[in-house]
Amino acid sequence: MNKKILAVLSNHGYWGVELTGPALPLQRAGYEITYVTPTGDRPIALPPSYDPDYWDPPLGTNVTTPADAAEVKEFMGRAELDNPIDLSAWYPERPYFSAPDFLRALEAYNTRLRELEAELHQYDAILLVGGSGPIVDMVNNQRVHDLVLGFYRLGRPIAAICYGVAVLPMARDFNERRSIIAGKHVTGHCIEYDYHDGTGFIGTDFNMGPPPYCLEFMLSDAVGPQGQYHGNFGKPTSVIVDYPFLTARSLQCAHEFGEQFVNVLDGDLRRYGW
Incomplete structure (x- = not known):
């Protein structure tokens, strides 16, 4: 039986090691990775993520090691990234309430989602890769939400790192309108890691300044009183497993994230980091 992972990447820039950190150990463990992007265009790594001289303002240090930069550059050239699935063609758009014959259109939309769920059985897990790009085209993308909900209903692992985690409280x-991470333990970008300025995206010269939302607050609110957000500020890494969710705070966690992803899939790991 083939072992397969579905990885979702932004078309506005992913952080290099947040892909290679999990992808390389998954591939060494025998998993084939299928890639999907919102538009079907080839995903592009953010340039700072393969620049060893890049200085991260909130962390006050160079965050990309020469070894990680080399792995990211090698991975960027792989043909496996050339033809990702086009999510906009694969998954339907939910109709507006104001659409003609809204009820019939909504029924058709939900019927199609059930049909697509059958296609997800071939995948063992989903991976949501981080970077600033997801802010633009993944976090509030209804098609990405529906994809994640499909894995959730199947009880398959849902792994997310950095701003890939921001998809989870929105899905x-x-x-029901209820967060799928309600009552769960998660981690993600903490306030102390947020930029004051310089949030940028592939395909535009727009500088957003700080991120448009505080991911820590989103996660803290979404998990509710029965769950817990773990920022673990002051600790080198923060990786949390509360099955079916595997979340990682930021790029420094990428290798540990990848290791525990394999442990979730092959070692039946269900709780880690809390």
């Missing part, structure tokens, strides 16, 4: 059933 909610259209009828």
Whole structure:
């Protein structure tokens, strides 16, 4: 039986090691990775993520090691990234309430989602790769939400790192409107790691300044009183497993994230980091 992972990447820039950190150990463990992007265009790594001289303002240090930069550059050239699945062609758009014949259109949309869920059985898990790009085209992308909800309903692992984690509090059933991470333990970009300025994206020269939202607050609110957000500020890494969710705070966690991803899949790991 083939071992397969579905990896979602932004078309506005992913952080290099947040892909290679999990992808390389997964591939060494025998997993084939299928890539999907919002538009079907080839994903592009953010230039600072393969620049060993890049100085991260909130962390006050160079964050890309020469070894990671070399791995990211090698991975960028791989043909496996050339033709990702086009999510906009694969998954339907939910109709507006104001659409003609809204009820029939909504029924058709939900019927199609059930059909697509059958296609997800071939994948063992989903990976949401981080970087600034997801802010633009993954976090509030209804198609990405529906993809994640498909894995959630199947009980398959949902792994996310950095701003890939921001998809999770937004991925909610259209009828229930309840966070799928309610009552869960998660980690993600903490306030201390947020930029004051310089949040940028591939394909535009727009500088957003700080991120448009505080991911720590989003996660803290979404997990609710029965769950817990773990920022672990002051600790070198923060990786949390509360099955089916595997979350990682930022790029420094990428290798540990990859190691524990394999342990979730092959070692039946269900709790880690809390």
